[in-house]
Amino acid sequence: MALSGLEIYKSLPKENCKECGLPTCLAFAMKVAAGQAPLENCPRLEPGAAAALSEASAPPQQLVKVGVGDQAFEIGRETVLYRHEDKFHHPAAIGVCVDDTAEIAAIKEKSRAVAAIAFDRMGKVSKIDLIAVRHLSGDVERFALAAKAAADAAGRPVALMASDPNALRAAGGALAAQRPLLWAMNAQADIDGYIATAKELGLPLCIQGRDFEEISALSEKARAAGLKELILAPECATETDGLAFLTQSRRAAISRKYRPLGYPVAMTAINGNPVQATVAACWYILKYAGIVVTNVSDPAYLLAMAASRQDIYTDPQVPVQVKPGVHPVGDPGPDAPVLVTTNFALSYYSVESEITAARIPAHIIAVDTEGTSVLTAWAAEKLTPASVAQTLSASNLDRQVNHKKMIIPGLVAVLSGGIKEESGWDVMVGPREASGIVPYLKKQWSG
Numbered sequence: 001m002a003l004s005g006l007e008i009y010k011s012l013p014k015e016n017c018k019e020c021g022l023p024t025c026l027a028f029a030m031k032v033a034a035g036q037a038p039l040e041n042c043p044r045l046e047p048g049a050a051a052a053l054s055e056a057s058a059p060p061q062q063l064v065k066v067g068v069g070d071q072a073f074e075i076g077r078e079t080v081l082y083r084h085e086d087k088f089h090h091p092a093a094i095g096v097c098v099d100d101t102a103e104i105a106a107i108k109e110k111s112r113a114v115a116a117i118a119f120d121r122m123g124k125v126s127k128i129d130l131i132a133v134r135h136l137s138g139d140v141e142r143f144a145l146a147a148k149a150a151a152d153a154a155g156r157p158v159a160l161m162a163s164d165p166n167a168l169r170a171a172g173g174a175l176a177a178q179r180p181l182l183w184a185m186n187a188q189a190d191i192d193g194y195i196a197t198a199k200e201l202g203l204p205l206c207i208q209g210r211d212f213e214e215i216s217a218l219s220e221k222a223r224a225a226g227l228k229e230l231i232l233a234p235e236c237a238t239e240t241d242g243l244a245f246l247t248q249s250r251r252a253a254i255s256r257k258y259r260p261l262g263y264p265v266a267m268t269a270i271n272g273n274p275v276q277a278t279v280a281a282c283w284y285i286l287k288y289a290g291i292v293v294t295n296v297s298d299p300a301y302l303l304a305m306a307a308s309r310q311d312i313y314t315d316p317q318v319p320v321q322v323k324p325g326v327h328p329v330g331d332p333g334p335d336a337p338v339l340v341t342t343n344f345a346l347s348y349y350s351v352e353s354e355i356t357a358a359r360i361p362a363h364i365i366a367v368d369t370e371g372t373s374v375l376t377a378w379a380a381e382k383l384t385p386a387s388v389a390q391t392l393s394a395s396n397l398d399r400q401v402n403h404k405k406m407i408i409p410g411l412v413a414v415l416s417g418g419i420k421e422e423s424g425w426d427v428m429v430g431p432r433e434a435s436g437i438v439p440y441l442k443k444q445w446s447g
C-alpha cells in the first residue's frame with residue numbers, strides 16, 4: 001500500500017536544506033508520494049528510514065538500464081499519464097531487428113549502417129539505440145554468433161529475442177559484459193528457466209506474454225524471485241490491441257500503483273509494409289512504449305519515429321531553444337545577408353528552413369530571449385536594441401562580412417532605430433512572416 005505524503009514526511013530529516021532540489025521536506029515528501037521523485041534525492045535520510053520507506057514509496061514504474069557506457073539507455077520510471085502533468089522522463093528506445101538466419105556479413109553490414117544513422121533536428125541529435133537480434137534459425141550457436149556480430153559491428157546495446165532459454169543463455173553469456181536485454185518471446189513456456197538465466201547473468205529480462213493476466217502473473221513470479229529490471233511485451237494481433245495494452249498498463253501502474261504492471265513496455269512494429277510498420281511504431285512511441293523494435297531500417301522511415309519521440313519527450317514547461325549567438329547557414333561569404341530572430345526553436349528554424357530550402361547562405365543572429373518568440377520577446381523586453389547589439393558584439397561577425405547591415409523581423413520594425421544606435425549597423429525591416437524572407441532577399445538584398 002502506497003504511503004501518503006504526510007506519512008513519508010514523518011520519516012524525513014525535516015531540515016529543509018533544499019539539497020533534494022525542493023524548498024522543504026514536506027514538498028519533497030509530496031513529490032515522493034506522487035512517484036515524481038526518488039527517495040535517494042535526499043542525501044540526509046537515515047539508512048534505517050530509507051529502507052523502511054523504499055518499498056512503500058517505490059516509483060510506480062521500474063527503471064531499467066540496457067547496455068553499458070555511452071551507448072547505454074534507461075527506460076521506465078515514468079510518473080504521469082499526461083505529459084503536461086510533469087514531463088516524460090526517459091525517451092523510448094528505438095531498435096532495428098536483424099535475424100540470425102541472415103549471413104553474418106549481412107548482419108554486420110546492417111548493424112553498422114543502423115548505428116551510423118543520426119538525425120539532427122531542432123539542434124538535437126537522435127540515433128537508433130538498439131539492435132534486436134531475432135533467433136529464427138533454431139541453432140543456439142548460430143544465434144550467439146549473430147548476436148556477437150551485431151553487437152560488435154554496431155557498438156550499441158542489443159536485445160536478444162528468442163523462444164528458447166538455452167539460446168538466451170548462450171548469447172546472453174557471450175555478451176553479458178555489454179549488458180544486453182534478454183527478450184523471452186514465449187515467457188510462459190519456461191518462466192523459471194528465463195528467470196534463472198537473467199539472475200545468473202545479472203541482465204534485464206523482457207517478458208513476452210499473451211495478455212494482462214499472463215504478463216502480470218509472470219512479472220510477479222520474476223519479482224518474487226528477486227528480479228527487478230523487467231520489461232513487459234504483449235503479443236498483439238493488431239495495433240489497436242497494442243495501444244490498449246500500453247494505455248491500460250500505464251494507467252494501472254501510475255494511477256493504481258499496480259506493481260505487476262509497473263514496468264516499461266516493449267513493442268514490436270514489424271510489418272512487410274514499411275509505412276504500416278512506421279505508423280505503428282510512431283503510435284507506440286507516442287503512447288508510452290519504452291522500447292519499439294521494428295524491421296524497418298530505411299532512414300526515411302526511422303526519421304518519423306525519431307521525430308515522434310523527440311516531440312513527445314520534450315519538456316512542455318521548457319521552451320525549445322537553440323543556442324543564442326550567430327549561426328552560419330550554408331557557407332555564407334562576406335556578402336551574405338544577416339538576419340535577426342530569437343532563440344525560440346520554432347522562430348529560428350522557420351527562418352533557417354526558408355533560407356536553406358532556397359539555398360541562400362546567410363548568418364542568423366539568434367538573440368537569447370529565453371526561448372520566446374519574436375513578439376512575445378519584444379513585449380517582455382527580451383528582444384531589445386541592447387540584446388541584439390550584445391549578441392552581435394559577442395560574435396566576430398563584423399570580421400566575417402564586408403557590410404554592416406542586418407534584417408530584423410517586420411513584427412518589430414519599431415526596434416530599428418534603437419538597434420542602429422546601439423550596434424552601429426544599418427537596419428533593414430524584413431517581412432513579418434518567415435515565408436516572406438526569400439522573396440524579400442531576392443528583391444532587397446544586395447550585400
Ligand code: SF4
Pocket residue numbers: 012013014015016017018019020021022023024025028041042043044045
Ligand atoms: S534534502 Fe532531505 S532534509 Fe533536505 S530539504 Fe530535502 S528532504 Fe528535507
